[in-house]
């Protein structure tokens with residue numbers, strides 16, 4: 393984890409958690425505010441079990457870190473504290489892709505498709 397620059401300080405010294413946005417395979421995602429800059433971000437909190445294989449999580453961090461593109465969520469940094477990995481990233485306010493898809497807003501679906509594949 394050191395190799396990908398994960399901090400071991402307390403994330404709550406840098407971020408104020410506002411509320412939970414959702415959850416995925418690895419854990420919960422919270423909306424948060426940077427205490428220093430007031431910038432709103434999304435933080436994924438992944439609970440790690442001792443001895444757990446964390447290579448796929450590491451891969452997700454490395455990928456986000458390396459991708460700087462306006463259509464890809466920006467990576468702000470991460471923390472490892474009390475067996476929890478906090479991954480801080482740009483907050484996307486548009487709701488989930490699933491909601492958009494089920495809302496059948498075809499123009500949004502089409503622009504997402506084009507921004508990914510073109």
Ligand SMILES: Nc1ncnc2c1ncn2[C@@H]1O[C@H](COP(=O)(O)OP(=O)(O)OP(=O)(O)O)[C@@H](O)[C@H]1O
Nearest residue numbers: 413414415416417418421434465481482483484488
């Ligand atoms: N950067 C973000 N900005 C705003 N909301 C987010 C962000 N990242 C995740 N979310 C919200 O948190 C939920 C969970 O995200 P997460 O990445 O953990 O899982 P997922 O991609 O939905 O599913 P899986 O982990 O199974 O691939 C998402 O459905 C979304 O609503």
